[in-house]
Amino acid sequence: MDAPTTLHIAMFPWFAMGHLTPYLHLSNKLAKRGHKISFFKLEQFNLFPNLITFYPINVPHVDGLPFGSETTSDVSFSLGPLIMTAMDLTQNQIEHLLTQLNPQIVFFDFTYWLPNFTRSLGIKSFMYLIVSPATISYTTSPARMSQAQAQGNNLTQVDLMQPPKGYPVSSIKLHAHEAKYLASKRKFEFGSGVLFYDRMFNGMSLSDAVGFKGCKEIEGPYVEYLEDQFKKPVLLSGPVIPEKPNTVLDEKWASWLGGFKDSSVIYLALGSEWILPKDQFNELLLGLELTGFPFLAVLKPPIGFETIEDALPEGFKERVEGRGIVHSGWIQQQLILEHSSLGCFVTHCGAGSLTEGLITNCQIVLLPHLDSDHVINARMMGGMLKVGVEVKKGEEDGLFTKESVYEAVNIVMDGENEISREVRENHTKLRNLLLNQNKESAYIDGFCKKLQDLI
Numbered sequence: 261m262d263a264p265t266t267l268h269i270a271m272f273p274w275f276a277m278g279h280l281t282p283y284l285h286l287s288n289k290l291a292k293r294g295h296k297i298s299f300f301k302l303e304q305f306n307l308f309p310n311l312i313t314f315y316p317i318n319v320p321h322v323d324g325l326p327f328g329s330e331t332t333s334d335v336s337f338s339l340g341p342l343i344m345t346a347m348d349l350t351q352n353q354i355e356h357l358l359t360q361l362n363p364q365i366v367f368f369d370f371t372y373w374l375p376n377f378t379r380s381l382g383i384k385s386f387m388y389l390i391v392s393p394a395t396i397s398y399t400t401s402p403a404r405m406s407q408a409q410a411q412g413n414n415l416t417q418v419d420l421m422q423p424p425k426g427y428p429v430s431s432i433k434l435h436a437h438e439a440k441y442l443a444s445k446r447k448f449e450f451g452s453g454v455l456f457y458d459r460m461f462n463g464m465s466l467s468d469a470v471g472f473k474g475c476k477e478i479e480g481p482y483v484e485y486l487e488d489q490f491k492k493p494v495l496l497s498g499p500v501i502p503e504k505p506n507t508v509l510d511e512k513w514a515s516w517l518g519g520f521k522d523s524s525v526i527y528l529a530l531g532s533e534w535i536l537p538k539d540q541f542n543e544l545l546l547g548l549e550l551t552g553f554p555f556l557a558v559l560k561p562p563i564g565f566e567t568i569e570d571a572l573p574e575g576f577k578e579r580v581e582g583r584g585i586v587h588s589g590w591i592q593q594q595l596i597l598e599h600s601s602l603g604c605f606v607t608h609c610g611a612g613s614l615t616e617g618l619i620t621n622c623q624i625v626l627l628p629h630l631d632s633d634h635v636i637n638a639r640m641m642g643g644m645l646k647v648g649v650e651v652k653k654g655e656e657d658g659l660f661t662k663e664s665v666y667e668a669v670n671i672v673m674d675g676e677n678e679i680s681r682e683v684r685e686n687h688t689k690l691r692n693l694l695l696n697q698n699k700e701s702a703y704i705d706g707f708c709k710k711l712q713d714l715i
Contacts, residue, residue, distance in 0.1 A: 268296040270366040276332040320349040344451025372463035387467040391633040393482035400460045402489045417443045428481035432639045437658035469493040498703025499694045509595040523603035526555040530608040534629045538562045542573045547665025554583040609634040623672035624648030647687045
């Protein structure tokens with residue numbers, strides 16, 4: 261029987277904006293091709309309301325969570341596992357919805373239990389991950405999980421300094437402090453008493469196929485490795501470039517940025533969940549000050565402080581008056597990065613932020629959060645692809661200094677040194693690849709065909 265020309269796909273991502281939003285961007289790309297989407301949770305950014313229908317989920321209350329908490333945006337980072345517990349408790353609701361809607365395939369990420377009942381309903385399960393194939397290959401491949409099992413799940417810092425058996429790219433290596441953090445995370449429970457890596461591994465093992473956002477030109481070796489390891493299809497959806505916002509940049513920011521020369525402003529943003537210790541907060545801001553360039557830094561108040569104003573280094577505000585702003589609220593990042601005055605983007609290396617940076621003319625400085633995905637993203641971008649410069653940190657303590665921040669920014673802003681020229685050239689090539697609409701369209705079309713082949 262011929263595969264249907266259109267699909268009905270259900271989407272059930274982890275209750276965090278960094279996962280909900282990429283799932284919706286992909287939903288828009290699929291709906292543009294006529295596929296019907298049933299999305300469990302989020303209603304923002306729906307470009308195809310005739311094809312994308314939202315089904316709200318009643319998130320059960322879990323002891324320890326503030327009442328009304330539904331996503332990780334509603335709570336502190338430490339309460340994320342309880343949001344996961346609440347999500348696990350929606351199982352009966354999801355099963356009921358899937359029975360009523362009867363989609364052909366359901367996308368999920370952290371709800372490892374979902375494939376068990378989709379199989380009984382005759383629905384295919386597809387684990388679509390926001391983290392990179394390189395990260396999953398390093399941390400959660402069968403080779404790594406077998407190594408962990410053999411050692412009673414006691415992988416050491418030394419173990420994790422080396423990639424698992426068969427890992428395809430030798431240039432991606434961890435520093436001591438990063439491996440130490442990953443070793444500690446092997447025991448991390450993430451909802452309902454389930455270890456984080458077990459949750460990820462079981463989801464991939466039980467699903468009918470696995471998918472990632474990405475291109476074979478970048479992710480190809482890792483996809484081939486995972487297909488060989490899991491013995492199932494591993495699909496790439498392409499870069500899934502967000503549609504251009506239908507809003508304009510707020511006048512406040514447009515006016516301020518408009519006061520500087522083209523390619524002269526540093527924009528720094530470390531994501532919604534990274535809260536720095538006070539000393540690292542100081543080093544970061546003092547490093548930006550040292551560069552002499554104008555800058556806009558978007559940061560959370562450091563640990564122990566209620567406001568940014570109270571935490572600023574002594575005399576800092578007066579010294580950078582007129583050329584430096586530290587902001588703690590939401591900001592129109594995509595529009596900021598597109599402004600002609602932007603010359604440098606200092607990023608925590610989250611997947612969404614990296615994509616937004618790579619499709620602009622901003623030169624990229626990599627300051628990865630300790631999260632494994634961010635670290636491996638930084639190694640890929642700074643080492644393998646050479647499209648950015650990573651801020652140096654202490655090998656053992658993982659701390660950066662104002663001098664190391666200054667050095668990394670200065671390299672990419674210079675434009676004349678050998679490293680900067682190589683980075684700019686590589687960035688231009690990758691930007692052209694990502695923005696090639698014919699290539700993105702071909703990726704999405706190919707992705708849809710492979711989904712149809714699964715049915």
